[in-house]
Amino acid sequence: MKVLALVSGGKDSCYAMMRCIDYGHEIVGLANLMPMDDSVDELDSYMYQTVGHQIVVSYAECMGLPLFRRRIQGSMRHQHLNYKMTSGDEVEDLFILLNEVKKQIPSITAVSSGAIASDYQRLRVESVCSRLGLISLAYLWKQDQTLLLEEMIRRGIVAIIIKVAALGLDPAKHLGKELGDLQPYLLKMKELYGINVCGEGGEYETLTLDCPLFTNARIYLDKFEVIMHSPDHIAPVGVLHPLTFHLQHKQEVLSSRISDVGSGKVSYVSEVKGDSTLDDTVPSHPIHSQFGIHTTTKSLSLCISRSSRDMFSIGCWIQNLSSTSEGLQEDLIAVLGKIEMTLNEDGFSWLNVIYIHLYISNMNDFALANDVYVKFITEKKCFLGVPSRSTIELPLLQVGLGNAYVEVLVANDHNKRVLHVQSISCWAPSCIGPYSQATLHREVLHMAGQLGLDPPTMTLCLGSPSTQTEQALLNSEAVASCFNCSLASSAILLVVYCAACLTFSERAEIEHKMESFFEKISDSLEVKRVSEPVFLYILAPALPKGALVEVKPVLHIPENIDDEVENNLPQSAGKEMVWDLQYFDCYSSCYQVYSVIGKICTALVSVTKDVVAKICSKAEPELISDNHLRMIVKFCVFSVNKILLDNYFFWGDLTHLKFYYTPDLSMKAEDLNIIFYEVFAEFREASRSFEMGKEPIFSLIPVLSSGRSASMEDIITCELFASKL
The missing domain is CATH 3.30.1330.40 (RutC-like)
Incomplete structure (x- = not known):
């Protein structure tokens, strides 16, 4: 992709450009926001670094790329984390700048930024990119800061400290010092005081004087002065104000850069009427009249x-x-x-x-x-x-x-917490569209289906199905880490969708990879689980992007991990009903449950051919009549009822109850639905004391096959999830 790089002068935005090139993208322009007053070093902004802005103008010549700059006219008006277009907000200055650059260089499709940990900045860049139809690239996002700092220095970024604002950093001692020289000291301060070694907590800011992308020249700072913003004796705040600098040109580059608007040119973008008022609002029901x-x-x-x-x-x-x-x-x-x-x-x-x-x-x-x-x-x-x-x-x-x-x-x-990262990064696959990676609601984390995508390239991993499975699990683990948890310690249900093109042995590889992955991370974290998560395997005709496997995890993240289970024990859900108890012998061998007593319960009930043979006393279970099917459904309802009772839940605690069935039943969905309705009505009549409600409490989902293992031999699989949270 052709990329416009947001540059502040700091090390992060420069290294982000280097990572873009690593992944095959081309930097075709630079963009920078600066204060209205040249004499001002720093603005009161959570969005932009402006210290050192006097030097950024030289980046155009150093890199041989066009630089577009705009003076920041807005201020921080929309203070919520998720940004909403707000007139007069400083984010609208970024929109105006990028909108103008896009007009001058129409080939641009992506924007690079150096966001590492700030959701505030990332979400605002993503918002602007979304409005302009651009892709946000944030290759430093969620990367280990100690390793990032080491990589930046090792790969030739020469940057100096131009602001300090943290315990252990002294303006008189550290301003103007090169980052490489201060690396050991920063690591020491991390151990002593817990500072972010890349300065993501505002501890310090940098100015890049040279890096491998500066192919034409490097910057030398000749003269500067130190300005104290806060002489606090514990954590003094000071900035370096550049006075004079010069460029030292490097050897002539054999192949000059070519740009739509000219190499090394600096353009200043002013207010253009209408630019800041792009209407990105959506009518309440636009599709009704349209379709x-x-x-x-x-x-x-x-x-x-x-x-x-x-x-x-x-x-x-x-x-x-x-x-x-x-x-x-x-x-x-x-x-x-x-x-x-x-x-x-x-x-x-x-x-x-x-x-x-x-x-x-x-x-x-x-x-x-x-x-x-x-x-x-x-x-x-x-x-x-x-x-x-x-x-x-x-x-x-x-x-x-x-x-x-x-x-x-x-x-x-x-009361939900949503993780929605649209930027392409090395962290986990982006969500380019209106769906999020994960949603946490009342201790249950519902994660989006994860494919075996390589995050920085957004392409499927090459190799065997187990390779895609491992990458999908790594992606899931990256998402889980944002909620301070792990699949090993927190997963309660994993639905594994397998593509129909897979052979039985390939599906077995996927199952083995799932098991070994959990064993590996459990051992590394020394995690001891109360019970193993429930695994549901589903065979589907096809998955997005031609993927071979898609993993959908559900996790339990307790608000208070020290809560004693005994304190959560509810009263018994009621006496066990005598309703087709002849199914009890079959029930004991065909279910799997994960339960946190008094909180959540998820379970699977597998109805295989062997179970059908026992239920229906039938030697050839593949020939299932309507009457036999009714007996199977009654067995499923009996099993659900027993699972709920055994785990202290009511029918009214169900958040969903799904029955996966195969077209091999040779029955239309409507006819099958009628049988389920009738069986549930019979059960409701026999259990007047139970909270079932008048509406149907189930959904029927047709699949190629399903089951608790990759063999997927079930005729019907029941999935239930109940919660008292």
Whole structure:
């Protein structure tokens, strides 16, 4: 990609440019924001480094690249972490600058920044890039600062300290000193006082005088003065004010740089009427009039699971019994429109949605699905953060459903923490679009489906399926670390989607990789788990980007890790019902549970051919009649009831209850749904004292196969999740 680099003069923005080149990108221009007054060294800004701005003008000549500069006219007006376009805010100066650069160099597709740990800065750069249709590159994001500092020095960045503001750093001693000379001292200060060795906590700022990208010349600072901002005797604050400098030219470069606007040119971008008022707002329901949701003639089936507590799920799909289809766009518009209407009727909105499962009939329509998706789920509607999401292809049409099936998990509050990183970095795959890497709500972390993508290149890892699996797990671990947890210690459920093109032996490799990965990180962290996480394997026709595997973890992150389990024990959920207890012998061997008593419970129930043979007393379980299927469903309901009772949960505590089934049942979804409805009605009648509610509390999901292992031999797999949080 052709990249415009944001430069402050500091070491981080310079090294970020070097990393861009490492990954095959081309730096075609530089951009810098500076104070209105040249004599001012530093502004009261969390967004921009301006100390040393007098020297940045020379970067154009040093690198032989055009430099675009703008004076900062705004101030920090929008103080929330997630930025919203605000007139007069200093972020709008960045927008005006990049907007003008984009006009002059239309080939630019990405913007580089040196963000390492500041969500405040990263989110604002991402916001501006999103409005301009640019990609944010942040290759230093979440990298170990000690290693970063070592790499910068080793790779030839020559930078001096131009500001200090931390215990252990003295303006009189350290201003003007080279970073390489101070590295041992900075490491010592980290051990003594816990400072960030790269200065990410504001401890110090730097000015780069030379680096490998300065192919034409390097900078020499001839004269400067030290200005004390705060003479505090514990942590004095001082800055270096440059007075004179000169450039020392290097050997003539054999091949000169070519730029659309001229090498080494410095341009100043002033206010242009209309630039700062780009309307990036989204109408409340723009897609209704555009595509005519309210005039659709499709038969919509809505499945709602409502907890008596604080969370519920909604599943919506198209009933397509005639086996004809109008296409994904129309189906997805209808489904999302119906879900939005249902949310609004109950006083909710997309802001309440924690997680979205997007199932489509053909992965070739993935881009089209995203185009429709962004018309409904936007950052404006979800100002606390867009929901996390996973997307897979399912055999929807084979069972008489439409082209789109959507499940949403909804909370009745806004107490969630969302991690949404859109920048491409070395940390974990970016989310370029309205979905986030993870959402934490009431001690449960719902993570987006992770593919085996190499984060800095956003391409699938080459090699075997197990290679992609390992990368997907590493990506998941990187996301988990942002919440101060690990898969090894916190994972309670992992759904592993496998592509249909995989052989049985390849799926077995994936399962082995999953097990060995958890053993490895558990040993390295010396983590002792109460029980192992629940693993659910699902075979899907196709996954995004042609991936072979997609991993979707769910983690439990207790607010108080020292809580005693005994203190959370609730009263018994009730006496065990005598309802088809003839299924008890089969039940004991076909389920897996992870439970934190009094908090959460997740479980799988596997109905294999062997189980069917026992339940139905049938020698040939592959020939399943409607009556046999009814017995299987009754067994599933019995199993769910027993799991809930054994773990001190009520039916009203369920946040979702899913039944995965295969098209091999030779039954349309609508017919299967009727059987489930009737069995649940029978159970509800027999258990009047239980909180089941009047609405159906389950969703039926067609898959190629599923199970608790990579063999995926289940005829039906039941997944439940209950919570008292």
